[in-house]
Amino acid sequence: MGTKPETGVNVIIGDNVRFGNHVIIKNNCIIEDNVVLGDNIYIDHNCIIRSDVSIASDSMIGANCIIGEYQMDFYADRLYHKHELKIGERALIRSGSVIYNGSEIGKNFQCGHHVTIRERTQIGDNVSIGTLSDIQGDCRLGNFVRLHSDVFIGKHSRIDDCVWIFPHAVFTNDPTPPSEHEFGAYIHSFAIIAANAILLPGVEIHTDALVGAGAVVTRDVDKYEVALGNPAKIKGDVRDIKNRESGERHYPWRYHFDRAMPWENYGFDHWYNELDDKMKTMLLGK
Amino acid sequence: MGTKPETGVNVIIGDNVRFGNHVIIKNNCIIEDNVVLGDNIYIDHNCIIRSDVSIASDSMIGANCIIGEYQMDFYADRLYHKHELKIGERALIRSGSVIYNGSEIGKNFQCGHHVTIRERTQIGDNVSIGTLSDIQGDCRLGNFVRLHSDVFIGKHSRIDDCVWIFPHAVFTNDPTPPSEHEFGAYIHSFAIIAANAILLPGVEIHTDALVGAGAVVTRDVDKYEVALGNPAKIKGDVRDIKNRESGERHYPWRYHFDRAMPWENYGFDHWYNELDDKMKTMLLGK
Amino acid sequence: MGTKPETGVNVIIGDNVRFGNHVIIKNNCIIEDNVVLGDNIYIDHNCIIRSDVSIASDSMIGANCIIGEYQMDFYADRLYHKHELKIGERALIRSGSVIYNGSEIGKNFQCGHHVTIRERTQIGDNVSIGTLSDIQGDCRLGNFVRLHSDVFIGKHSRIDDCVWIFPHAVFTNDPTPPSEHEFGAYIHSFAIIAANAILLPGVEIHTDALVGAGAVVTRDVDKYEVALGNPAKIKGDVRDIKNRESGERHYPWRYHFDRAMPWENYGFDHWYNELDDKMKTMLLGK
Numbered sequence: 001m002g003t004k005p006e007t008g009v010n011v012i013i014g015d016n017v018r019f020g021n022h023v024i025i026k027n028n029c030i031i032e033d034n035v036v037l038g039d040n041i042y043i044d045h046n047c048i049i050r051s052d053v054s055i056a057s058d059s060m061i062g063a064n065c066i067i068g069e070y071q072m073d074f075y076a077d078r079l080y081h082k083h084e085l086k087i088g089e090r091a092l093i094r095s096g097s098v099i100y101n102g103s104e105i106g107k108n109f110q111c112g113h114h115v116t117i118r119e120r121t122q123i124g125d126n127v128s129i130g131t132l133s134d135i136q137g138d139c140r141l142g143n144f145v146r147l148h149s150d151v152f153i154g155k156h157s158r159i160d161d162c163v164w165i166f167p168h169a170v171f172t173n174d175p176t177p178p179s180e181h182e183f184g185a186y187i188h189s190f191a192i193i194a195a196n197a198i199l200l201p202g203v204e205i206h207t208d209a210l211v212g213a214g215a216v217v218t219r220d221v222d223k224y225e226v227a228l229g230n231p232a233k234i235k236g237d238v239r240d241i242k243n244r245e246s247g248e249r250h251y252p253w254r255y256h257f258d259r260a261m262p263w264e265n266y267g268f269d270h271w272y273n274e275l276d277d278k279m280k281t282m283l284l285g286k
Numbered sequence: 287m288g289t290k291p292e293t294g295v296n297v298i299i300g301d302n303v304r305f306g307n308h309v310i311i312k313n314n315c316i317i318e319d320n321v322v323l324g325d326n327i328y329i330d331h332n333c334i335i336r337s338d339v340s341i342a343s344d345s346m347i348g349a350n351c352i353i354g355e356y357q358m359d360f361y362a363d364r365l366y367h368k369h370e371l372k373i374g375e376r377a378l379i380r381s382g383s384v385i386y387n388g389s390e391i392g393k394n395f396q397c398g399h400h401v402t403i404r405e406r407t408q409i410g411d412n413v414s415i416g417t418l419s420d421i422q423g424d425c426r427l428g429n430f431v432r433l434h435s436d437v438f439i440g441k442h443s444r445i446d447d448c449v450w451i452f453p454h455a456v457f458t459n460d461p462t463p464p465s466e467h468e469f470g471a472y473i474h475s476f477a478i479i480a481a482n483a484i485l486l487p488g489v490e491i492h493t494d495a496l497v498g499a500g501a502v503v504t505r506d507v508d509k510y511e512v513a514l515g516n517p518a519k520i521k522g523d524v525r526d527i528k529n530r531e532s533g534e535r536h537y538p539w540r541y542h543f544d545r546a547m548p549w550e551n552y553g554f555d556h557w558y559n560e561l562d563d564k565m566k567t568m569l570l571g572k
Numbered sequence: 573m574g575t576k577p578e579t580g581v582n583v584i585i586g587d588n589v590r591f592g593n594h595v596i597i598k599n600n601c602i603i604e605d606n607v608v609l610g611d612n613i614y615i616d617h618n619c620i621i622r623s624d625v626s627i628a629s630d631s632m633i634g635a636n637c638i639i640g641e642y643q644m645d646f647y648a649d650r651l652y653h654k655h656e657l658k659i660g661e662r663a664l665i666r667s668g669s670v671i672y673n674g675s676e677i678g679k680n681f682q683c684g685h686h687v688t689i690r691e692r693t694q695i696g697d698n699v700s701i702g703t704l705s706d707i708q709g710d711c712r713l714g715n716f717v718r719l720h721s722d723v724f725i726g727k728h729s730r731i732d733d734c735v736w737i738f739p740h741a742v743f744t745n746d747p748t749p750p751s752e753h754e755f756g757a758y759i760h761s762f763a764i765i766a767a768n769a770i771l772l773p774g775v776e777i778h779t780d781a782l783v784g785a786g787a788v789v790t791r792d793v794d795k796y797e798v799a800l801g802n803p804a805k806i807k808g809d810v811r812d813i814k815n816r817e818s819g820e821r822h823y824p825w826r827y828h829f830d831r832a833m834p835w836e837n838y839g840f841d842h843w844y845n846e847l848d849d850k851m852k853t854m855l856l857g858k
Contacts, residue, residue: 002627008735010296010582010600012313027584027602028296028431030331032315042650045620048331048349060647062504063620063638066381069399075378078328085470086369095638096686097672098381098399113641113670114382114704116399116417130686131706134417134435134453134723140802146750147705149724152435152453152481160853164750167706167724168742170454172481172499176529176536178432178450178543183530194743195724196770196788198500199481213744214770214788216482216500225810230500230516230802243748243757244774245527250748297584298599316599316617334617334635352635352667356604361632362666364614368804384667384685400668402685402703418686420703420721420739436704438721438767456740458785460768462815462822464718464736469816484768484786502768502786506793516786516802552760 005037020057025084032068042246053085054102059227062095062113069100071119088125100137112149125246126260130167139184144261148195156184161283162254162261163187166213175201189283190254191221207284210238224251291323294331295479306343318354330381338387341373348381350400355386357405374411377570386423412546416453425470430547434481442470446568448540449473449490452481452499461487475542475569478505494497494538496524510537577609580617592629604640604674623652627659634667634685641672662698673708684721698832702739711756716833720767728756729839733855734826734833735759738767738785742794747773761855762824763793780824782810795821825857 005019007028015217017031020039023032038057038197039196043049047061049215050068061067073081084227085099088107095113102119109123112131117123121135124143129135132150139153142161147153151165154173159165165187176189183202187193191205194213212228212235221227226236250256254268264269270282291305292414294313301509303317306325311317313555315333323370324343333347336354343512359367371385379385381399388405395409403409407421410429415421418436425439428447433439437451439545440459445451451473469488473479477491495507498514498521507513512522524537530544536542540554549557558566577591580599585603589603592611596602601619610629614620617632622640633639642719645653657671660679665671667685674691681695684703690697693707696715700708704722712723714733723737726745731737745754755774759765763777766785777783781793784807793799796807800824810823822828824838835843844852 009584010314025454028314028332028582028600038775046332046600046618060650062634062642064350070292070348070546078346080562095641096382096400096668105359114418114668114686122354132418132436132686132704136435149708150436150704151720159426161670166744166746166749168454168740170481172452175420175529176539177478177480178539179536179544180543180545181531190576192749195742196482200499213742213772214500214786228803231514241748243751243753245753250751253748253750257752259750259752296600298581305766314600314618332618350636354668356634364632364651382668382686400686416723418704422721430613437724440739454740456767456785458738460738462825463764463766464825465737465815465822466829466831467815467817470801486785500786517800 007074014051026063035068038089038226051080051086052082054183055087055091056089056107058089059087059091059093060237061091061093062097064096065093066098067093067100071100071102083119094131103137106143126162127264128260142189154184156181156182156199158184160187161187162190164191165193166197168194168196170196172199173201188285190252192253209237210241232249300337310349312349312413321354323377336387338368339371339373340373342393345373345377345379347377347379348383350382351379352377352384355384357386357388369405375527378495380417389423392429410447410549414546427448428552438467440470440487442468443471444472444476446473446477448476449479451479452483454482455479456484458485459487474571476538494524496527498536582705586623600636607640610661622673624654625657625659627663628657628661628679630661631659631663633663633665634669636668637665638670641670643672643674648660653689676707698834700832705844708772726754726756726773728754729749729789730756730758732759732761732763734762735765736763740768740770742770743763744771744772751851752852762826764825780810782813782823 005023006015006143014033020093026045032051036054042060053068059238083102084099087235091109095215097115100119103121104121106125108126111129117135118137121139122202136155144162152170185199188207197211202218206223215232216230228235255262289356293311300319300396302341311330315539318337328346339354369388371387377395383401386405389407391409392411394412403421404423408424409427415433416435433454471485472490483497490506491504494511501518502516504516514521529536544550577595586605593845599687608626614632616635618817623707625640655671655674663681669687672691674702675693677695678697680698689707690709700720713839718790721739724742757771760779769779769783778795789804800807815822828858830836
């Protein structure tokens with residue numbers, strides 16, 4: 001493994017911690033046991049990295065984060081139960097966030113402040129999660145998913161690639177609360193969920209659909225449909241919506257927006273046509 | 287009192303702190319003056335326990351919590367004004383939460399991360415409060431109340447026993463904002479407030495009523511009524527709602543759900559019939 | 573400069589930090605470089621004050637705050653890029669808040685817990701921001717603005733003097749998300765945005781207008797108008813709304829509410845008539 005990390009004052013390092021090269025650990029951090037830190041990692045003041053976390057190279061952890069937070073089994077008997085948390089290369093986790101152990105996060109992950117991500121959640125590559133968002137666990141997020149601030153994702157939700165979710169959207173999961181029957185929402189690739197929209201349990205939002213701000217979605221929304229209101233009704237087709245500045249049709253948005261997307265400066269079709277068939281189907285269906 | 291606590295590094299303990307047996311205080315914690323910690327308490331890294339807090343036995347405080355946070359009077363003159371905070375047995379307060387002094391919390395309390403509970407709030411036994419929820423003070427929560435994530439409870443709200451409140455629900459209190467006249471909402475036992483519902487000031491939600499997701503409730507909701515929409519209208523009777531899996535009627539939910547409820551594995555009627563008359567009336571009216 | 577500050581244990585102070593008289597810095601605080609602290613400042617446990625922050629006299633910073641948080645340029649190359657953050661006299665920043673560098677905050681600022689304020693935001697005097705609120709940057713807030721809990725203010729929003737915004741209100745900014753075209757909302761003086769209201773991108777809410785709880789505002793709201801519903805419609809005139817207690821007309825609220833307002837105990841007209849013409853126009857138009 002690498003060289004000795006550069007540490008601030010009052011840094012506590014547990015047993016069997018492995019460091020890559022050029023690791024910086026700032027003041028008052030606590031690194032518990034069996035942690036693996038790749039090369040070129042920066043951990044800011046006051047962080048707690050719990051046992052069995054591995055963080056891949058070139059990542060930064062903001063101050064006051066808790067990475068590898070305990071699940072319920074720890075509180076039940078105060079014995080540490082091993083769960084791993086793997087975070088991919090080039091993560092940027094901003095200050096105050098809490099990420100449970102037992103989840104897995106891909107490459108190029110970014111999140112805001114005071115985010116919570118619970119256990120048994122799979123997050124793909126190039127995902128960004130806004131300040132205060134709360135991912136409740138047992139969720140699957142694909143690649144290039146963008147969540148803005150204070151989004152609530154209930155347990156068992158599934159979000160495919162290139163989905164955008166705006167501030168204060170809420171994904172529920174229990175149709176007859178309280179009960180033991182949970183049905184997560186399922187959002188297909190390229191769908192957009194606008195601010196403060198609410199998805200009722202088990203709804204499916206299909207590719208390229210748009211759920212408007214404040215919509216209360218009680219049933220599935222089909223491809224290209226625009227759902228608005230409380231309860232939400234289908235009020236149009238995304239392909240008819242024009243950009244306020246350019247006056248041109250804006251949807252499917254992949255032809256008009258590419259910042260930080262895999263087709264950036266390349267064109268969606270150009271990029272898509274080079275994918276294999278399985279990937280094409282996953283993104284846009286057959 | 288008990289034995290000396292087991293402390294990590296850089297733990298600071300004030301004057302007149304009393305410890306039960308088997309207290310564990312992890313690194314960097316600050317325990318201010320006149321704190322009382324019962325037996326078998328675990329306080330994780332970086333916690334601040336302010337003066338005049340008492341935490342009963344078998345409780346766990348997650349990392350980075352502030353327990354006994356200052357009220358406004360401290361900021362006004364920077365002199366400590368004594369207010370007690372009592373937390374009952376077997377509390378589990380997750381990391382990053384802030385609980386003010388001047389409140390009282392019963393037994394078996396649980397909360398998520400980054401919760402705020404302000405002053406002069408009375409919380410009964412077996413209450414659970416989700417991540418990011420914000421209880422503004424001068425509130426009364428009964429027993430077995432469940433709040434999910436990011437619920438906002440305005441000042442002077444009253445919530446009776448066995449009420450469920452789902453993510454992002456908001457309880458307001460000022461009918462003509464801004465004004466000096468605050469009217470808290472009043473939620474009777476067994477009522478359900480679904481995700482992102484808004485209660486306008488002073489509304490009363492009666493026993494077994496269901497406020498649907500995203501409903502904007504401008505007037506009282508009667509027993510068994512289902513309120514939906516913006517503004518909310520009465521759209522049915524809970525007793526007609528069927529569980530999606532079983533196809534059976536689901537409400538009153540106390541006959542179909544018992545996890546962590548006092549009638550768990552026992553049956554609601556069986557449990558209820560053994561209560562005294564006063565308790566029966568409090569729960570279900572006369 | 574002043575006397576040596578009174579510091580707790582494990583306090584770390586960087587280079588070129590200047591202190592006024594009677595500065596108190598509690599345990600585990602980290603004061604980075606080139607920080608300027610005025611007289612009579614109190615910084616509670618575990619705070620991080622980053623480089624180039626200046627905090628004016630008589631201010632208090634709650635525990636666990638990060639003042640002068642990094643912008644994206646730091647994460648990009650891990651080199652510190654100088655941005656200043658100035659906070660005016662008598663600030664009270666409650667625990668757990670994160671305020672970015674590159675912003676400016678006036679006198680008598682107050683905020684709740686776990687607040688986030690991002691870069692390039694100008695905040696006037698006498699502003700109060702509630703727990704969990706998230707100001708996304710590039711915003712302008714006037715004087716005597718009040719935001720309650722968990723308000724989301726999208727980039728490029730403008731909020732004039734004496735505006736009230738209630739819990740969970742959301743200001744959006746992208747009319748065709750995702751896109752590169754952002755239009756902030758503009759709220760004129762004395763307007764009121766009630767709980768959980770959503771403002772669509774670029775809407776203008778005029779003086780003395782009232783946006784009701786849960787309203788989804790898709791177009792401008794004119795002076796004195798009351799906007800309610802999803803989508804919001806104009807449903808009346810604020811001047812017809814009566815206070816529930818007094819039975820008297822309550823709006824414009826400046827004639828019926830003065831707590832912490834500049835006309836407190838003085839009368840609005842009395843105060844207003846002494847302003848110069850420019851200020852009068854800014855507040856109430858011509």
